[in-house]
Structure formats: structure tokens, C-alpha cells
Amino acid sequence: MKTAARVVCLLVIAVVVYSLVYMSFIRQVMDSDNRLQRPEDLEVLRRLKRIEDQAVVEQKITKKKLYPQSPLFRSWGAELTEEEQMEAERHFQEFGYNVFLSNRLPLNRTIPDTRNIRCTVKIYPKDLPTISVILIYFNEALSVIKRAIRSIIDKTPSHLLKEIILVDDYSSNEDLQLALDEYIDLINKDKPGLIKKVRHKRQMGLAKARISGWEAAAGQVIAILDAHIEVHMEWAEPLLARIKADRTVVLSPVFDNVLFDTLEVTEYIPSAHAFDWNLWCMYESFRPEWFKNNDPSVPGKSPSIMGILVADRQFLGEIGVLDEGMTIYGGENVELAIRVWLCGGSIEVVPCSKIAHIEREHKPYSPDLSKPMIRNALRVAEIWLDEYKSNVNIAWNLPLKNHGIDIGDVTERKKLHEKLKCKPFKWYLENVYPLLDSWEVIIGYGVVRYYLIERYCVDQGEVPGSVPILYECHYYDPQVLTLHLTVFHSIVITTVMERSTLEASNPTRITLTRKFIFWFLNTNRCLEIGQGEDSYYHLILQTCTGQKWTIQHVIKDF
Numbered sequence: 001m002k003t004a005a006r007v008v009c010l011l012v013i014a015v016v017v018y019s020l021v022y023m024s025f026i027r028q029v030m031d032s033d034n035r036l037q038r039p040e041d042l043e044v045l046r047r048l049k050r051i052e053d054q055a056v057v058e059q060k061i062t063k064k065k066l067y068p069q070s071p072l073f074r075s076w077g078a079e080l081t082e083e084e085q086m087e088a089e090r091h092f093q094e095f096g097y098n099v100f101l102s103n104r105l106p107l108n109r110t111i112p113d114t115r116n117i118r119c120t121v122k123i124y125p126k127d128l129p130t131i132s133v134i135l136i137y138f139n140e141a142l143s144v145i146k147r148a149i150r151s152i153i154d155k156t157p158s159h160l161l162k163e164i165i166l167v168d169d170y171s172s173n174e175d176l177q178l179a180l181d182e183y184i185d186l187i188n189k190d191k192p193g194l195i196k197k198v199r200h201k202r203q204m205g206l207a208k209a210r211i212s213g214w215e216a217a218a219g220q221v222i223a224i225l226d227a228h229i230e231v232h233m234e235w236a237e238p239l240l241a242r243i244k245a246d247r248t249v250v251l252s253p254v255f256d257n258v259l260f261d262t263l264e265v266t267e268y269i270p271s272a273h274a275f276d277w278n279l280w281c282m283y284e285s286f287r288p289e290w291f292k293n294n295d296p297s298v299p300g301k302s303p304s305i306m307g308i309l310v311a312d313r314q315f316l317g318e319i320g321v322l323d324e325g326m327t328i329y330g331g332e333n334v335e336l337a338i339r340v341w342l343c344g345g346s347i348e349v350v351p352c353s354k355i356a357h358i359e360r361e362h363k364p365y366s367p368d369l370s371k372p373m374i375r376n377a378l379r380v381a382e383i384w385l386d387e388y389k390s391n392v393n394i395a396w397n398l399p400l401k402n403h404g405i406d407i408g409d410v411t412e413r414k415k416l417h418e419k420l421k422c423k424p425f426k427w428y429l430e431n432v433y434p435l436l437d438s439w440e441v442i443i444g445y446g447v448v449r450y451y452l453i454e455r456y457c458v459d460q461g462e463v464p465g466s467v468p469i470l471y472e473c474h475y476y477d478p479q480v481l482t483l484h485l486t487v488f489h490s491i492v493i494t495t496v497m498e499r500s501t502l503e504a505s506n507p508t509r510i511t512l513t514r515k516f517i518f519w520f521l522n523t524n525r526c527l528e529i530g531q532g533e534d535s536y537y538h539l540i541l542q543t544c545t546g547q548k549w550t551i552q553h554v555i556k557d558f
């Protein structure tokens, strides 16, 4: 008993001592907090902070900004010396992204895993088809290509990676010859034959470069990628598993955006790929069926493909790979997409496969890409769009006949169309891409001119919230309008880009007679021109005085 009482007594003493020590500690902390709260101390702290800030500001001021207008230096590079700025800007002008920074980042840098949580727990079969990864480039920065190669080797299971094929579309950069070859040799020493290089003897454009890669490939599956990418972990498995299940699907991974200036990776949410009648690419929502899955990791059907593509090598061959007749840039991906859908396959975007892709600030191919874009779009229209082909003319504001643009020989591709027994384009519009407006109600398009002063056109005006204005004709988008037949004898005027109305929430109704257009709103006023106090002519709404307008191209006489 005595021992037990002693133990209890000792325990009580221990608790009391511990409590006292603990409380004094708390007091001290509170005291020190109080001390910091005293006004005189706060003032000292504030002064110290001011001095510190001043020092930082002064340090920044000493670095003169050489290129205040350059997009490269908007949020990056404040601490660079003048020499470094010059180097960075020179590279940026040449490539459209931050090569200076790329050269200083590790080739195997870590990028954030942006996949949906459901992707991270998926388990894929071990016996997947092998993959040949094809990287297409024209004057790409060496460190960017090296990083692409590094990421593919590090993040693709080695038993699945058949090879990496570099396709150089006749780059002029010297370091893409010797210095790149040295890097290739270094890797091939470890893994003989892993990296191959195909170099064009003249520039042949994106479509031909992709075909060259396909021709050189031996893997069961091919992935045709840009060279300014880094693949994410487990990028290949979801693609290979999907193609193993169905060899007729052509797939796109989801791109994350690598900012052209800081090279930071920002997440893009998976969505379908689509295009407008210019055949410009854009993102589009997945179809309602996809949302019914309630699972963002499931592949979704897509009307089109942006350009990066993964497919069964043989299946792609069977349906005609890519159209060799496409030049430089643009439209070749839309051609592939339409052909895949019409001739026995389908296109899907795979959310669990992610690739970080640098979106350049400017493209180095050629200063004006609209020429090859138009030519390629007309070529796609001629081969695939059937009765809808004139929509491409409307979208680019070209006459329906005799546009005078050489689209090359299309007989081979038309033969392919017949041989594969492809469905009509109408089926595609109805079943694959119902969101693309078929434009069947358009009866006229082009610029709208005042009949007496042909120099001036109706112009969409400033966007957003545009109020149309009278402006010297330049024949570009904000002046290219389409006349839509909506109700009998009355049409709504919209631009190709965006609906523009003269009075908010009140579509402009116009009555038509023959080739002259009289404008007339619900209020019985007309769109006319009138001289303002500044002696210039302005677009005005007034009681109709019989002024007339003409539209550049008439589809149906009205």
C-alpha cells in the first residue's frame, strides 16, 4: 500500500510540475506576441520592410528593359542582363517560344500530373501493341526536341516503345544536324536503333512530313506528334489499349498548354476537336452521350482531330494515310478526320493520355498562312464535301465559281473516295457533327457596299457589343457578311464571325428586291448613310429615303 501511495504522490507532483512549466511557456509565447503587437515595435518592422522593398525596387530598376513591347518579357525575364535579353529575344523571334529558358531547364524536368484522378488508378493490359513515335519539325529549337525525346523514352514502357522517328522537313538550323545527331548517337549507344532520322531534301509541308514518318515506321501503332511537346506519365497505355480493342479508332491525346514564355504547364480540360467552314480548328464540347457516362476519364467521340494523332499503322494505310497534295500547313487534319469518319473509322479524344504542347506565340513556317489554308480547304471541299463544298468558298469570301486558285490534282483522292465506298458528307453532318451549321439558308455573302460610293462597306465595328459602322472596304472578316433567308422576304444579317445587330436584341430585318437590298427594321426605318456634322459619312438609321446596298456574291437571286 505504501508503495502505491508513493507512486500516486510522485505522479501528482510530476503533473503539477509539468503544468507549471507548460503554463510559463505559454505565458512567454503570449508575452512575446504582446511585445510584437506594441505600436513602437510595429513601426520599426514597418520601416525595415520599407527599406527592404526599396532595395528590391532599386535592384530591378538597374535592369533596363530592352524589349518592353515583346510578348516574351510580359511576365518573364525581369532579372536578365541586357546581353541575356538580346539573346532571349533573338531566339524568341526565330522560334516563337522561350528557347533561352528551355536551354537552361533540365531535359527530364518534372511536369505536373494533370490527369483526372480516375486515370491514375486504371490498370492496362501488359501485352499492348508496340508504338512508333514520330516527331515532325521544321526549324525547332534543339533543346526542345531533346526534351521531347527524353520524355518519350522516360515515360513510355520500353517493351512497347518500338522507335522514335524524327522527321525534319528541311530545317536550316545548323544545330539540328551535327548537335542533334550527337545526341541521337548517345541514346542509340544504349538502345541501338531506337532513334531514326528522316530528312527531307526540300520543304514538303506538314502532310508529307507526317506521311514520311508513317512510311518509316515499323510499330503496330504510330503516334504522330509535334516536336515541341513533352509526354506525361502513362501517356501511351490508354491509347494502345483503346486501339487494341478497336483498330479503326484514330485517337488524340489531350494537350496541356506549355506557356510560350515561362514554359509552365497549364491544364486543358478534355474536349472534342472540331472546325468551322474555313476549316480552322477549334475545341468543341463532347456529345451528350459522353456526359451520360459521368466519368471524365472515358474516351469521347470527336468530329475532328487537331493534328497530333495516334492510329493503327496498317489501318491508317488502308484508308489513305494523309493527302499528299496538301501544301505547307492547314486542312490536312480536317481531311483526315472527315475521311476516317466517312470511310469506316471514327475519332476519339482520350482524356487519360496527356501531352504538354508548347503553343507558339507565332509560327515560323511563312508569314501569311492564309494562302495555303485556303488552297488546302478548297481541296478538302472538292474531294469530300459534296453539295456543301461551296460553304468553304463562302467562309473564305471567294466566288462560287472561277476562284482562280489551283488546288492541284485531286483524281487520285477521288478514286480513293470511291474505292473505300465512303459515306456522303451529309451523313457526317447529321451523325457526327450536327453542331456545324449547314448554311443552307444563306442566299448572299461578301461585303455589303453602298451603291453610289463603292469604296465604303458595312463593317461589323468594334467587338464585343459591336454597332456596325461605315468603313473603307478591306474585304476581311469584320466586313464579310452573310445574308440568311429566315422568313419570307426578310433576312437577318450576320457576319461569319459573330452575329452583329444594329440594335441590341433586335435582329436587323431587311427586305430585298432583285440585286439591291433595302434595309428596314421593325421600326420602319432604313439603314442608310448620312453626312455628320464632321462632314464624314456615317451609317445611320432613318426614315427610308430609297438608298440601296449591294452584296458582293449572290447565291440565289432575290
Ligand SMILES: [Mn+2]
Residues within 6 Å of the ligand: 226, 228, 357, 358
Ligand atoms: Mn504544335
